[in-house]
Amino acid sequence: MTDKYISKDGLNGLIASVKASGGRFVAPVLDTRQVVYKEVSSAEEIVDDYILPRNSYKEIAFPQTEILAKYELTRDGVTIDPVEIVARDTVVFGARPCEAASLASLNSVFTWDFIDETFTKRQEKVVVLSLGCVDADDECFCTTVNLSPASTEGSDVALYETENGYIVTPLTDKGTAFVSAHSDSFTDVAKGEEKKELVNPEKVEGVDLTKLGERLAKSPNYDNPEWAELTRKCCGCGACTYSCPTCHCFDIIDEGTAFEGERRKNWDACQFNHFTLHASGHNPRDTQYKRYRNRFMCKFHIYPTKFNSTGCVGCGRCIRVCPVRLDITDLMTAMSS
Ligand code: SF4
């Protein structure tokens, strides 16, 4: 399919068309002074001067908490009723290319040795409309992890901003079907319609992903005292993991009484001290540097080895939210030597 065009005003028609077909339209909006992904009803709610929404795209297919089953103890025994997975057709408008690329990481882990249906059933219903970045901040570093504002991994449709609208490039079958299904909302690209220039964040000097991976693969480096020095200020709050689009750890717990309750799947974080606490009281990651080291190894050694991708897309969210300004690129630089 050739490129199409949609004006910013024309988004109202697209939103109405998506809603009329039973879907929901999610986009970056200003909510209590923060830009977040949220369902919208009109184009006027959508902001366009944002770097990245505060929350990660991941929560659309991997919600912070969800009920998997309900249990009840009766005179006749225990009943466990699974809760049906609600998967709605969802359009995500304005995901940044780094965020769209994080889908590859999530897909790898949720379909690796077990198909996690709570994720995959929702993800199948999502159409990602990524929007090339015309601005970056000091925390963006996608170019350091071999991505860029022009990357298309994970996107179904790439959008490129123009003066008054967007040039629309379908990339996948899902994206082409989406544009066809809502064809009344799109027009051909008028002559002279120009894409705004995309802005590449500067590469972080000194980071070499190959050397970094090689170093992490060598076991003597695992117990290098450098880890403790570099991560000493980490307070283990978990904000980096919750905001990261590729972090995916969760816990399954029963909440309720001995007589009734819910089995829930909740986000968890490897930065918490009880994350690997054994029933015996032993904790293999008993200090914070070991927990930070685990997160770093996951992204730059385990992911590349197991899934042939990096677990970090350079979105910079973990740097923006960290209360002690621990910058992951400082560790990437140090570990590249
Ligand atoms: S580790 Fe940080 S920069 Fe990398 S994807 Fe996660 S939040 Fe973004």
Ligand code: SF4
């Ligand atoms: S956000 Fe910062 S302080 Fe909190 S766990 Fe992550 S690195 Fe540590």
